[in-house]
Amino acid sequence: MKQLHRKSFELFLEQISQSNHIRLFIIAALSLFAFLSYRGTPYLNLALTLILLTLGALAGFIFAYRRIGALHGELYRAYKFLQWVAFAQVALDLLLITAGICLSGGILSPLPILYILYLGAVSVFFFS
Numbered sequence: 001m002k003q004l005h006r007k008s009f010e011l012f013l014e015q016i017s018q019s020n021h022i023r024l025f026i027i028a029a030l031s032l033f034a035f036l037s038y039r040g041t042p043y044l045n046l047a048l049t050l051i052l053l054t055l056g057a058l059a060g061f062i063f064a065y066r067r068i069g070a071l072h073g074e075l076y077r078a079y080k081f082l083q084w085v086a087f088a089q090v091a092l093d094l095l096l097i098t099a100g101i102c103l104s105g106g107i108l109s110p111l112p113i114l115y116i117l118y119l120g121a122v123s124v125f126f127f128s
Contacts, residue, residue: 009075009082043103047103050099050103061085068082
């Protein structure tokens with residue numbers, strides 16, 4: 001395995017933390033959109049439940065990343081934990097994108113482009 005450098009590890013952790021803050025703004029915008037789009041329909045509760053689950057998962061990931069940042073001196077252990085948490089977040093994000101596509105019309109939805117955009121963004125973080 002390659003030698004781990006604390007500075008590159010901290011930079012990676014900071015990039016993921018900033019990405020999670022951007023996710024909070026996106027979730028807020030999607031919440032408003034879901035409320036306005038599904039108001040008066042039976043899908044409103046389902047959409048808002050999905051958004052609340054997403055917020056809960058995001059809060060858990062933010063807590064995990066802060067815990068990883070607190071592991072001073074144990075760089076290899078912190079890196080392995082970071083890798084596991086980041087891959088779990090990617091998997092959950094893909095599941096939530098799939099659920100959003102199903103809620104917005106399935107194959108006729110314009111949201112499948114999110115797969116391409118998300119996987120492109122993820123490839124920046126996991127380039128090797």
